Amino acid sequence: MDNRTGEMQVFLRVVEAGSFSEAARLLRMTPSTISKLIARIETRLGVRLLERSTRRLSLTAEGQIYYERSQALLGELDEIERAVSQGATATGGIIRINSSVPFGMHGLEPLLPAFWQAYPNIAVDLSLSDEVVDLYLDRTDIAFRSGRLPSSGMMARRIGVPRRHIVASPAYLARHGIPKTANDLARHICLSFNFRRIAPVWPLRENGRAVERSVNSLLLANNGETVRQLALAGAGLARLAEYHIRDDLAAGQLVEVLGDAVENDEEEIHAVYLGGPHLPQRVRAFLDFMVPRLQQFLHPG
Secondary structure (H helix, E strand, O other), rough: OOOOHHHHHHHHHHHHHHHHHHHHHOOOOOOOHHHHHHHHHHHOOOOOOEEOOOOEEEHHHHHHHHHHEEEEHHHHHHHHHHHHHHHHHOEEEEEEEEEOHHHHHHHHHHHHHHHHOOOEEEEEEEEEOOOOOOOOOOOOOEEEEEHHHHHHHOEEEEEEEOOEEEEHHHHHHHHHHOOHHHHHHHHHEEEEEEEOOOOEEEEEOOEEEEEEEEEOOEEOOOHHHHHHHHHHOOOOEEEEEHHHHHHHHHOOOEEOOOOOOOOOOOOOEEEEOOOOHHHHHHHHHHHHHHHHHHHHHHOOO
């Protein structure tokens, strides 16, 4: 790839300096190098840009056009870089966020008013989906993801490791009884997810050993909030993250079952983003504001 903008900069300096030798001094190059570079431009364009004399250089008609257009183009490039640089350092603009439905509703959304008080010029484009999105294709700045992170070039900040609980409403348990062992799940209605990444099994402890108990579900939903709402309505047992049902448990609207039998049922949550060391300031501001507050949300006290 040729460096035409670099050649233009040299050409402008030659015209403004009035000689190859003065331009060479200002650019810390040799006069012969400057002369060869100008000759290369003229050869590529097939026209003469400069009239050379022993006293001073002068522009040809074609050279005047090339000078004026080069000046305008380089000025526009400077303006583009200045605008991008200011955008990267200013705490303003729009930030695109993706999150699971439960984490977005219960974790992110309550924090947004305080975020806008601190950063009133940052607009948030929030998409809630329990499906994993492609940050590149969806033009997403930050995604809050649950589960093990695959190896990638993306950056990540760890939010926490919430536990999951098996819960049901008091009305459901009054009708169907309280499950005492992993085997009891076979006679209960279970509410599960239809994600391809999630196997239809619940990790439990049975007779002193860990087992993955398959469940037969009457419902397969694509988000945790639907499962929670149906559990509250008495439709069946649900396996949900602690932060998602914390208030329901405190209010007695949901009751934990098989608490002693649940086996190490945890899943990490990370904020995943692109950018590395050149992270836009609006993205950095959002992460710095949200991450410590979301960590406190997942693990209060």
